[in-house]
Amino acid sequence: MDLDQHRAAEGRALELVGETGLPDRPVTSVADPAGVAGRLYLAGKLDIAREVLKHEEAHLVDADRHLPVMRHPFRNLGLAFKGGFSAAEILAILERNAQLTAIAEGPDPRLALATCCAALGGGGAHANGYEQIVGAFVDEIHEQPERYPEIDTTRVIVQQLHRLPDGKIRDLARAVSRDWRVSEE
Numbered sequence: 001m002d003l004d005q006h007r008a009a010e011g012r013a014l015e016l017v018g019e020t021g022l023p024d025r026p027v028t029s030v031a032d033p034a035g036v037a038g039r040l041y042l043a044g045k046l047d048i049a050r051e052v053l054k055h056e057e058a059h060l061v062d063a064d065r066h067l068p069v070m071r072h073p074f075r076n077l078g079l080a081f082k083g084g085f086s087a088a089e090i091l092a093i094l095e096r097n098a099q100l101t102a103i104a105e106g107p108d109p110r111l112a113l114a115t116c117c118a119a120l121g122g123g124g125a126h127a128n129g130y131e132q133i134v135g136a137f138v139d140e141i142h143e144q145p146e147r148y149p150e151i152d153t154t155r156v157i158v159q160q161l162h163r164l165p166d167g168k169i170r171d172l173a174r175a176v177s178r179d180w181r182v183s184e185e
Contacts, residue, residue: 028142030134030158033117039162040114047107051115054106058098088125096129097182103133104173109166113137117161134158136176 069076083090102112116130138157145153150163164172177183 027153027155027157028135028138029156030120030131030138032156032159033120033134034156034159036159036161037114037118040110040117043110043162045108046111048111050107051102051111055098055102055112058101059094061101062094062097088128091125092128092132094129095126096132097177097180099126099130100133100173100177100180100182104170104177109169109173110162113161113169117158120158133173133176134161136179137161137172140172140175 119127119130141148
């Protein structure tokens with residue numbers, strides 16, 4: 001069985017599992033992704049090295065924006081305020097921004113989004129930043145359901161993110177990046 005056949009078989013198996021989630025979760029909850037990371041991985045190109053490279057390149061851009069600290073005092077003070085002067089929150093913001101860049105500009109938006117969904121509930125800077133991304137995507141879809149007919153907004157949205165085409169995933173990342181003013185942080 002070749003890779004495409006394997007992915008198709010796994011995709012059918014995942015569809016059988018369904019997108020039921022927990023019935024007590026609101027449609028905007030990201031607490032119950034119900035295997036959406038696996039669905040996204042199966043539909044992507046799995047070019048992990050290039051996705052990681054795009055994420056790390058975004059960190060280099062951030063380093064240029066922020067280091068040395070005293071060269072950019074107001075920018076760094078703004079970042080500190082956004083992070084509530086918490087090192088963990090500041091790191092989450094930087095991880096969030098790097099992953100948004102990987103989703104918007106990397107080789108495979110599905111893979112980069114799958115990385116976010118797989119980290120939900122994991123704790124730490126990456127997981128916290130990635131949860132912010134997924135939450136923002138879900139909120140955007142919930143607020144503008146007409147733009148996302150692939151998603152049934154009467155059901156838990158996060159569980160359906162694999163239904164979005166690559167272009168819409170990239171568009172979501174770019175819209176959220178603009179809303180959060182990522183290029184200015």
